Amino acid sequence: MQLVLEKRAERSQTIALISPLIAIGLTIVTMSLLFVILGKNPLAALDAYSIAPLTDSYSLQEIAVKATPLVMIAIGLSLCYLANAWNIGAEGQFLIGAVAGSWIAVKTQGTEAGHWVLPAMLLAGAAAGALYALIPALCRVKFGASEILTSLMLVYVADLLLDYLVRGPWRDPAGFNFPTTAEFDPVATVPVLIEGGRLHLGAIIALLVVAGAFIVLGRTIKGFEIRVVGAAPRAARFGGFNADQLILLTFAVSGALAGLAGIIEVAGPVGHLQPGISPGYGFTAIIVAFLGRLNPVGILIAGLFLALTFIGGEQAQITMKIPLDVTKVFQGILLFYVLACDSLILYRFRLISASRQVHRGAG
Amino acid sequence: MIKPCQRMSDVPPVVSPVRGTPLLQTVGLTKRYGDFVANDSIDLEIWPGQIHALLGENGAGKSTLVKTIYGLIQPSAGELRWQGQAIALSGPAQARDLGIGMVFQHFSLFDNLTVAENVALGLDGKESFKAISARLAQVARDYGLPLDPKREVWQLSVGERQRIEIVRALMQNPKFLILDEPTAVLTPQEADQLFVVLERLKAEGRAILYISHKLEEVKRLCDTATILRGGRKIATCNPKLETAASLARMMVGTEVKEVKPRGERRITVPRLVVNDLNLPPDDPHGVSLQHISLELKGGEILGIAGVAGNGQDELFAALSGERPVKEPGNIIIDGIACGHLSITHRRKLGAAFVPEERLGHGTAPRMRLSENALLTGHAAGDMVRHGFVNAAATLQTVDRATQAFDVRKAKRDPEAASLSGGNLQKFVVGREILRNPAVLVVNQPTWGVDAGAAAIIRQALLDLADQGAALLVTSQDLDELMEIADRIAVMFHGQLSAALPRSEATRERLGLLMGGSSIDGKDPAHAAGA
Numbered sequence: 001m002q003l004v005l006e007k008r009a010e011r012s013q014t015i016a017l018i019s020p021l022i023a024i025g026l027t028i029v030t031m032s033l034l035f036v037i038l039g040k041n042p043l044a045a046l047d048a049y050s051i052a053p054l055t056d057s058y059s060l061q062e063i064a065v066k067a068t069p070l071v072m073i074a075i076g077l078s079l080c081y082l083a084n085a086w087n088i089g090a091e092g093q094f095l096i097g098a099v100a101g102s103w104i105a106v107k108t109q110g111t112e113a114g115h116w117v118l119p120a121m122l123l124a125g126a127a128a129g130a131l132y133a134l135i136p137a138l139c140r141v142k143f144g145a146s147e148i149l150t151s152l153m154l155v156y157v158a159d160l161l162l163d164y165l166v167r168g169p170w171r172d173p174a175g176f177n178f179p180t181t182a183e184f185d186p187v188a189t190v191p192v193l194i195e196g197g198r199l200h201l202g203a204i205i206a207l208l209v210v211a212g213a214f215i216v217l218g219r220t221i222k223g224f225e226i227r228v229v230g231a232a233p234r235a236a237r238f239g240g241f242n243a244d245q246l247i248l249l250t251f252a253v254s255g256a257l258a259g260l261a262g263i264i265e266v267a268g269p270v271g272h273l274q275p276g277i278s279p280g281y282g283f284t285a286i287i288v289a290f291l292g293r294l295n296p297v298g299i300l301i302a303g304l305f306l307a308l309t310f311i312g313g314e315q316a317q318i319t320m321k322i323p324l325d326v327t328k329v330f331q332g333i334l335l336f337y338v339l340a341c342d343s344l345i346l347y348r349f350r351l352i353s354a355s356r357q358v359h360r361g362a363g
Numbered sequence: 364m365i366k367p368c369q370r371m372s373d374v375p376p377v378v379s380p381v382r383g384t385p386l387l388q389t390v391g392l393t394k395r396y397g398d399f400v401a402n403d404s405i406d407l408e409i410w411p412g413q414i415h416a417l418l419g420e421n422g423a424g425k426s427t428l429v430k431t432i433y434g435l436i437q438p439s440a441g442e443l444r445w446q447g448q449a450i451a452l453s454g455p456a457q458a459r460d461l462g463i464g465m466v467f468q469h470f471s472l473f474d475n476l477t478v479a480e481n482v483a484l485g486l487d488g489k490e491s492f493k494a495i496s497a498r499l500a501q502v503a504r505d506y507g508l509p510l511d512p513k514r515e516v517w518q519l520s521v522g523e524r525q526r527i528e529i530v531r532a533l534m535q536n537p538k539f540l541i542l543d544e545p546t547a548v549l550t551p552q553e554a555d556q557l558f559v560v561l562e563r564l565k566a567e568g569r570a571i572l573y574i575s576h577k578l579e580e581v582k583r584l585c586d587t588a589t590i591l592r593g594g595r596k597i598a599t600c601n602p603k604l605e606t607a608a609s610l611a612r613m614m615v616g617t618e619v620k621e622v623k624p625r626g627e628r629r630i631t632v633p634r635l636v637v638n639d640l641n642l643p644p645d646d647p648h649g650v651s652l653q654h655i656s657l658e659l660k661g662g663e664i665l666g667i668a669g670v671a672g673n674g675q676d677e678l679f680a681a682l683s684g685e686r687p688v689k690e691p692g693n694i695i696i697d698g699i700a701c702g703h704l705s706i707t708h709r710r711k712l713g714a715a716f717v718p719e720e721r722l723g724h725g726t727a728p729r730m731r732l733s734e735n736a737l738l739t740g741h742a743a744g745d746m747v748r749h750g751f752v753n754a755a756a757t758l759q760t761v762d763r764a765t766q767a768f769d770v771r772k773a774k775r776d777p778e779a780a781s782l783s784g785g786n787l788q789k790f791v792v793g794r795e796i797l798r799n800p801a802v803l804v805v806n807q808p809t810w811g812v813d814a815g816a817a818a819i820i821r822q823a824l825l826d827l828a829d830q831g832a833a834l835l836v837t838s839q840d841l842d843e844l845m846e847i848a849d850r851i852a853v854m855f856h857g858q859l860s861a862a863l864p865r866s867e868a869t870r871e872r873l874g875l876l877m878g879g880s881s882i883d884g885k886d887p888a889h890a891a892g893a
Contacts, residue, residue, distance in 0.1 A: 011729060011778070221747045224737060232727035237685055238718060239738040240707035 023337035049312035069261035071303035073285035076254025084230040089151030091282025092158035097259020100128030102273040105188035129259015137251035180274035190268035202264035384447035392441035419591035420813035434458035464537030479512035551874035631661035634833035650674040666848030674857035710742035713801030728780035736760040764793035785816030
């Protein structure tokens with residue numbers, strides 16, 4: 001007997017929907033093994049990771065807070081990936097957006113500046129993220145440089161720029177030499193939705209982004225263009241769509257969304273600019289995008305799920321002394337299984353007896 | 364061994380009257396893919412010194428059958444016998460060891476390697492490169508297949524590339540050679556040369572299985588023909604005793620519809636004009652277009668013949684606007700200079716285009732038909748309003764094309780890749796014709812399409828011309844061009860010959876042009892080619 005992958009006549013809609021669930025199931029099995037190897041009770045660990053955070057209001061709000069940047073970034077990335085443009089540098093665009101928005105906050109600190117400050121910060125963050133994303137996109141279109149490498153490398157540039165600013169020119173004079181800016185003024189802060197809670201306006205913006213992407217991808221000619229350029233480049237050119245322009249556009253949009261997420265994070269939950277404002281949102285969003293099938297609604301669900309693993313990871317660290325890095329292992333294994341299960345959309349397993357093996361030949 | 368046609372239904376399989384055992388025999392050979400039966404209990408006998416035609420439409424199961432014989436596919440049931448012995452082939456290497464050779468329709472050659480290097484790569488065994496080169500030259504000379512072992516493949520014509528494949532197969536001294544549509548890419552003269560070689564192989568006692576759907580060719584060359592339809596053997600007969608029409612009837616199962624001759628032709632004003640178009644190639648091995656000029660009037664069909672790879676694809680890209688040219692006046696559609704305009708602009712001017720490759724170029728394979736209707740339909744019409752797609756309008760186009768062109772599909776709006784070649788082509792052509800184009804540029808309208816679909820498509824092209832559109836039809840099928848074109852020009856090395864009226868465009872004249880000879884009276888310096 002032999003197990004072979006056989007091409008399906010049409011893509012399976014059923015598998016497209018359940019493939020992320022299979023991937024999550026396989027991840028749980030693998031993680032359980034890992035917990036056993038670490039000498040932890042796998043049931044307790046899984047409970048800490050995925051059940052416990054759902055049981056109290058603080059954790060639930062915190063999941064939404066963490067999901068907000070993940071979803072916003074992942075929506076932008078999904079547009080890139082659908083169009084076959086590989087933006088891996090959302091983390092850098094997130095940081096640059098945070099820096100650019102913070103510049104306004106720092107400059108207006110302690111002045112009489114009115115309510116225009118926060119909208120200006122959001123605009124600046126989005127614009128800076130878009131411009132920063134256009135660097136690898138332009139290199140790709142003009143010189144054929146791999147956007148995967150250049151966008152990734154620019155992450156470190158952004159990281160070091162932020163580091164320099166908060167240790168140098170923007171450091172809070174009253175901050176005991178900690179590398180951080182002063183707390184932003186109230187007009188430079190994203191308002192919370194529930195008094196005394198952590199849930200902020202960014203969550204609403206993320207939902208609007210999801211709705212917008214849903215409409216653009218499903219109903220507009222631009223959305224069709226994005227999908228067809230990625231799915232069949234030659235047919236797209238025949239249809240009159242310009243792949244180069246689309247790379248620029250999708251990178252700009254995803255950069256803008258990442259930058260917006262960055263400044264919302266800084267002006268919201270964090271409250272000031274400092275190193276380490278992102279626990280790798282820009283990279284985790286890649287997993288979110290694929291786990292969500294590059295579909296806006298899927299991304300919303302996947303973003304909440306990945307946020308759960310962040311919160312669960314912290315809980316597991318506190319209650320069971322499981323290292324925080326295990327969260328990253330969890331996310332990596334998940335992405336691995338998601339991509340693997342995706343082959344089942346176009347292929348299916350078939351058991352073939354040895355005497356009638358299929359040889360795939362030329363022609 | 365020559366027998367009148369036996370239909371499976373009324374005559375039980377009979378033992379061949381020839382004494383001895385056949386070289387190769389299939390007994391009840393069956394191949395299933397899930398529920399789909401590609402080959403259903405096929406009995407076939409191949410005798411030494413025989414050229415055996417395998418006839419059938421696309422999807423009849425010809426490829427599956429020969430791939431099984433060549434060891435690329437394992438049968439689900441039934442038996443292969445080689446010289447009377449039952450065999451199970453583990454793969455093509457074992458088939459070659461037995462003496463079975465195959466020349467595929469699509470060549471597997473490396474463009475940047477020389478002829479000898481390509482042959483050496485394809486041979487099993489430990490023969491030195493020098494010995495292979497010498498033997499290659501010897502075999503090529505013996506069979507009258509001139510080949511320079513040191514030339515790089517990208518410099519060679521399609522006919523020469525095919526020679527490499529044939530010589531490579533002959534160097535293994537096969538007893539049995541399978542040829543998959545070998546003349547599809549040849550000029551009539553090149554095909555004649557090939558037939559001489561095949562006759563010679565036959566005289567040497569080798570057997571040949573010849574896949575084709577060019578019926579005249581089969582009648583001329585083959586001793587026996589086996590006809591497949593829907594995975595089953597319909598008949599084995601002597602093609603010389605049949606007519607092309609009777610063979611076609613067996614292949615298709617019904618009478619093939621003849622294309623209605625065109626009525627009163629009303630040639631109007633020029634709708635597509637190309638003025639001295641020059642275009643360097645996109646990639647290093649491409650063809651550069653040189654001094655292409657043509658004028659095409661409303662109500663007229665201009666055919667462009669030529670062996671593949673002589674600039675047809677480049678011309679299509681330039682005419683469609685997939686590769687715009689700098690000089691607007693190079694291409695004029697309905698009086699508007701549009702060489703610099705995009706394909707979308709040109710569609711808005713009333714032009715429509717059908718590329719050669721249906722899957723991946725004409726359509727996005729994994730997208731639904733309605734989305735593929737939008738692919739070209741978004742340029743004009745009511746499919747898009749204020750940036751939003753009118754899904755109902757795209758579906759309506761699918762329905763209209765389905766109805767007008769008899770597109771067979773499993774559901775209302777399936778993925779393009781799930782349609783058969785003929786049905787997808789009907790959809791692609793229908794999608795463009797429903798836009799009522801002023802100018803239609805079509806590349807290979809019926810390539811790889813079954814006879815029924817081909818007739819529908821050709822009729823649609825004629826009808827469109829009758830309605831006053833100007834049609835430019837590029838095809839490698841001379842019969843097709845003879846059937847529908849008013850004038851025929853030939854592409855060779857990126858140049859276009861003057862168009863001959865259909866009455867003067869004999870196969871011989873076109874064949875000479877396809878091989879690079881100039882037309883009498885034409886400036887030889889201009890037509891000499893690159």
